[in-house]
Amino acid sequence: MDLSYLQVLEREKVLEVLRRDKQLRTVEEDRIRRMKCELQDLRRRGAKNFARQYGERTCARCQRPLGKFWNSGAVCCGCSHRICRRCRVGAENWKCTVCHAYREVKIMSGEWFLEEKAKKFPLAKDKYETVGDMLLKIYSGLSHISVVPPTPPPNKDYQFMGRFGELKNSKSFTKSMEDVMVSFKCQIRESNSHNDVRVDFLQVDNSRNGGFFKSSNQKSLSDTNINKSSILFKVPSLPNLFKKSKDSDMEGSSTGAEDEASISSEHSGGQRSSISSISADCGHFDSVSVTGELELAMVYNSNALCLEVTVGACRNLTHGDGKRKKCNPYVKLYVLPDKSSKLKTSVKRNTTDPIYNEVVKYDIERHLLFGKRLQASVWHSGTLKRRVFLGEVLIPLDGWRYEDKSPQRFHWYPLCPKVRAENTFGKEPELMFGLLKV
């Protein structure tokens, strides 16, 4: 597709239309993300919890016990799970609540259309990208920033490959090297502030919370990085969403939707595996498996012009100190991408279900919330300033309905692990030096 045959004024006019379209799609992506978050939430509510004992026959959605003869439940035609009477939607061809919601989201989010389109145009790289999107990217000056990625010396390849087992091909290798560059710069800048700063760079989350994020540190200069961030910009597809929630769903119950999940993208899986290795690598904070939920309420106070976030409580946290079964959790909040906005709650001692009920306020004008995200991470405060990451939630603030005048509504958010950031490889600055010397 080429606009070069148009006159300059005509091209401007077309681009203006495309920008309007982009705005519309931004709103739409936001709406879809909200919908998918709700769906994920619904699924999680049905997931079994290790802490509780279950009878053999329970409803797969609400975990209520089912009888042998009466109230014995029936099998959902969508997910083939045994479902009690209360968790069904529809009369004759009923489906369980989750299968029903999955279908609704597929229709309402336009996922059906993308799937149909992908059947006819299977070669399209990114099924979310519209023609308008593509043209806009080419012509709106996004592409004029370009930095040639550093080429790694060929003889060093093996060594590095050994070091990062996950890096399967040289393309991702090059990318990661750029990441090293980027994060290295970050580190120099930020290293004299607090210990856990670098941890917070790990925030490009394209899976758990719906992933519509601009990379927070605007250093993605090269073309490859731009492409990458534009991918991260997208809302995960439904099958992906299911895949990602799968391992946190302890029961592993499958809906019809999850069958599709098996063909979903591999790269997200790769990213996940790399997180664990990195967090193990990095000596500055420890990470444990993430469980539990965080309760938050948000409201925009238009009189005081501030965003008020009430941290209610946490439940089912992992023990920050697994050996001694200790946990002293606190919650740290940022309004990303602004890193100076850190606020913390108090530390609660010896509990995995802390109750805070603390209100934190961010002075920010409402329109500035557009494109911002609230990052709330839970940490265990150990001895000798040791910090253990217990999980986090990322909430896009532009999709939030601040207009709610009603008293603050608390909502439980499932905690998520840190998801790969663009500079996860920044843990090894000396690697960078090695490269520069060669």
Next chain:
Amino acid sequence: MTDGDYDYLIKLLALGDSGVGKTTFLYRYTDNKFNPKFITTVGIDFREKRVVYTASNPNGTTTGKTFKVHLQLWDTAGQERFRSLTTAFFRDAMGFLLMFDLTSQQSFLNVRNWMSQLQANAYCENPDIVLVGNKVDLADQREVQEKQAKELADKYGIPYFETSAATGAEVDKAVITLLDLVMKRMEQCVDKPPADSANGNGATKLSDAQPIEKKCAC
């Protein structure tokens, strides 16, 4: 800026020869106004409208459920020189308003060409289309008879409307009919068994059949 307070975003697209009245048709639909001046569309444009859609059962009775639908109505340039740009946008639309001018036989003859353009560029081989004969108010200049147009629409199996952007006649009906088709299509797409597995079965059948043939040959 639009808010996200709607249930569906439906993208429709108007296409047809230059001057058949696509822009005025959409302007009438979204703003209920008529602009008789001819201003040629540069490449592409779109208009938006929020409508309330009442879902109906297959048997035609309404379920009483209503949804807020945000319509994005793409307007395309009919001029030949924008063709490569406009056809590229076909693939992102869910339904199509194929328009011609009732006072121009040539624009009607070109409907065939537009149909094949759609088949090639739309998101699927048989997308939802509504055939629209515009300028029905100019009765004395009429060149295309209703019967002719109806026959063509029947051949393609699509609905046909005679509209007037000047008076507003049938404009809403044409768009709502198309919206209805798209809404029904969504349900079908989601409820039908996944085509992937159907293809998969087909493939296994094929590969099953081949060895048997070989055996016969031996």
